[in-house]
Amino acid sequence: MSVLLGEISDKAMRMGVPLNVHLDITYRCNERCVHCYLDHDDHGEMTTSEIKKLLKEMAEAGVFILTLSGGEIMMRKDFFEILEYAREMTFVVKLKTNAILIRDREADRIRELGAESIQISIYSHRPEVHDAITKVPGSLKRSLNAIRFLKSKGLHVIIANVLMKGCAQDYTGVRALAAELGVETTLDPMITPMMDGSRSTLALNVDRGMLKQIFADPIFAPDVAAMCATPDPEDDSLMGSVPCSAGHSACYVSPYGDVYPCVQFPFPSGNVRRQRFIDIWNHSEQLNEVRSIRIRDLPNCSACGNVSSCTRCPGLAYMEGNMRGPSTQDCERSFMLTGIESVNLQNKRAGATAGLVQIRGLGGNSTLVNIQAGAAMAEGTSA
């Protein structure tokens, strides 16, 4: 983030302006990625006119940076009409797409309309690996062709390299491919639960060994020493700070008009079909609850040795059961970076041990044995 954008973001936080909105215009998709957190059926997407009305309301509310995503954005026949209107409303428009429907003509149109960037998911430089994740044969080739079309128009293209079991080891190959194509890459080693609360996708998260290797790689952590340094002792300003921008200067809107603090924070906070965007932003009880939380209010995390450096996601914590609780995935990530086991991980380890003792003590009670075995397996999975 540039210094100026950082200053603007800070100002928006102080003023309570929704500077960033992530809008999914559809959950429909032409790929079936194994790690995807969405239900791809259409349960009543907003119409073109509903989306235009929303965009106008968001512009009036001060939204500046608009991310259009999905699902696959090109699955909507009115995608270019939406993009054109968004640009007429003078948003900075960022697109997230798999790009397999983008060819020369579409790239031209995106250029004409002035999208700021196009982020495209690439999981591996090897077709057999990428296509196995998307479940669409030929998808890597089509996505790469789209990148070439977009680059040829001078557009800002970013490869999003999501790392998971089966493809994580290819991240250096993806980076080499990106360099060859002349585009940026981002690495994301975090697979999130599904929006419906199912945690089945979490089994795809890379294991601790791989995570440690990735975080030690200078291309991911340019200043390894700084990132892995023991955190500073907590201080008053840290304890009084907010966990992240979700609900403070950013929010998410689903294709059905539901407003959440963030795309990873499915805490229903209103619906733009029933209320104006600005009224939800200003008056939603749920958003106000999220805004009220300070680091000192987090019972586990405020006492954790990783508190000053942890990237704890309140949305992941919410999906784990408590928006004020820890996010185990971030605990794992912090542990890999600092070597300090979080309070949460310590508690889980202690709990798992107690569970095993209890199983032995209860002997023949098969129901309890199953419950405890499940807990132990979950612990093993997150590790």
Next chain:
Amino acid sequence: MSGEIYLARSKSIAARMLGDEMMVMSSRDSTLFSLNPVASIIWNAADGLTSLNEIVTTRICPAFDVEVNDALRDAETFARELAEHGILLLSEAPIERSGHSPQERK
């Protein structure tokens, strides 16, 4: 200044007011600008039809304690700088344009 200058906002930009400052991003190179209150007044008045001289004399000088010549010199420097980044269009004649941004309609 040699003659009248007319200003129009490029359509290839993103822009939004944040408090009393205008944020402007060029879609050509993603350069981000934050315009102070005076520059924001010029930006908002850049409709292609109002000359820079008129903007300064009718909107800047009455609102800020500044000499007309000083204000005009600073305003022209500002306009030319933004024009170099492609986010303002400058012309010696009024600029007729089709299509308007939300700010232009207000």
